[in-house]
Amino acid sequence: MIEALELRKVFKGKTAVDDVSFYLDEGESVGLLGPNGAGKSTTISMVSSLLKPNAGDVRLHGTSVIGKPQLIRQVLGVVPQEIALYQELSAYENLKFFGGLYRLKGIQLEMKIQKLLEMVGLSDRQKELIKTYSGGMKRRINIAAALLHDPKIVIMDEPTVGIDPQSRNHILDTVRWLNREKGTTVLYTSHYIEEVEQLCSRIYIMDHGRIIASGTKEELRRILSGEDTLLLQLDKPSKELIQELRTLTPIRQVEETENGLKLIAAKQSNLLSQVVQAAERHHIQIISIHVHTPSLEDVFLHLTGRTLRD
Numbered sequence: 655m656i657e658a659l660e661l662r663k664v665f666k667g668k669t670a671v672d673d674v675s676f677y678l679d680e681g682e683s684v685g686l687l688g689p690n691g692a693g694k695s696t697t698i699s700m701v702s703s704l705l706k707p708n709a710g711d712v713r714l715h716g717t718s719v720i721g722k723p724q725l726i727r728q729v730l731g732v733v734p735q736e737i738a739l740y741q742e743l744s745a746y747e748n749l750k751f752f753g754g755l756y757r758l759k760g761i762q763l764e765m766k767i768q769k770l771l772e773m774v775g776l777s778d779r780q781k782e783l784i785k786t787y788s789g790g791m792k793r794r795i796n797i798a799a800a801l802l803h804d805p806k807i808v809i810m811d812e813p814t815v816g817i818d819p820q821s822r823n824h825i826l827d828t829v830r831w832l833n834r835e836k837g838t839t840v841l842y843t844s845h846y847i848e849e850v851e852q853l854c855s856r857i858y859i860m861d862h863g864r865i866i867a868s869g870t871k872e873e874l875r876r877i878l879s880g881e882d883t884l885l886l887q888l889d890k891p892s893k894e895l896i897q898e899l900r901t902l903t904p905i906r907q908v909e910e911t912e913n914g915l916k917l918i919a920a921k922q923s924n925l926l927s928q929v930v931q932a933a934e935r936h937h938i939q940i941i942s943i944h945v946h947t948p949s950l951e952d953v954f955l956h957l958t959g960r961t962l963r964d
């Protein structure tokens with residue numbers, strides 16, 4: 655449905671996002687997990703056409719939408735980290751204002767506002783000024799504002815950071831409702847592993863501007879059974895390499911993927927070196943290796959040597 659291809663963003667000589675690719679299929683709920691400063695917000699800004707990438711592309715149903723913000727904004731609802739509400743207006747008035755920006759009006763807008771206020775659990779407070787709201791309540795209204803035009807895709811940028819547990823629960827429920835009841839495609843960014851595990855079926859892990867691991871929850875969990883799933887990105891396909899890998903004892907399964915191979919193998923300390931040596935023998939370059947493990951925290955630790963909250 656929407657895909658990011660090799661996105662790159664450099665701020666004053668410092669690379670914030672480097673060669674980031676991912677996709678969202680229709681109706682999926684996908685997590686983008688990474689510590690502060692990993693490049694999640696910058697990536698989202700590029701996907702939602704608020705920021706122009708230095709390189710790479712964003713495609714909606716296969717069509718490039720870089721430089722065509724009107725195309726992407728029709729289908730996308732973005733909930734930014736910063737609260738973008740008028741403090742001197744009530745929650746209801748804010749939603750009415752934002753609805754107007756989407757050219758919604760009359761009974762249609764009224765019904766949407768009331769439905770969304772109910773969804774975020776703030777119907778009874780709608781007449782109160784935003785400046786009297788807690789941080790969590792403001793964020794819930796921010797979410798409602800991003801949903802007024804019924805976007806097919808919703809991107810949420812760390813919506814639960816620094817808020818009270820009640821608001822957090824309302825936000826998590828809203829994401830579930832959006833995805834499971836309404837079939838909305840969701841990209842949910844967070845540095846809270848448990849949220850992403852609860853809400854998302856597929857997860858990308860980001861660090862230092864790069865996607866360092868990705869997979870479905872099932873793939874991520876498979877390792878618990880004593881096996882690793884390795885995704886190799888190769889510079890070219892090779893039947894000979896596949897044949898050789900099939901003869902290696904720890905490897906149970908070798909499958910060809912779009913740009914490389916997927917291996918399922920018994921956990922073994924020297925597996926990676928065996929794979930790398932086999933590739934070298936066949937003059938194949940391994941561009942990246944993704945190892946899928948059951949705990950996302952473990953994957954992160956394994957790849958970066960630190961935890962997500964360090």
Ligand SMILES: Nc1ncnc2c1ncn2[C@@H]1O[C@H](COP(=O)(O)OP(=O)(O)OP(=O)(O)O)[C@@H](O)[C@H]1O
Nearest residue numbers: 665666670688689690691692693694695696697812
């Ligand atoms: N406008 C900007 N100018 C200069 N540097 C920036 C700008 N925006 C982001 N950066 C830098 O790019 C890197 C990635 O930041 P980004 O906000 O995308 O990370 P993040 O994963 O969303 O983290 P956080 O949750 O803290 O926002 C950081 O080092 C940040 O300081």
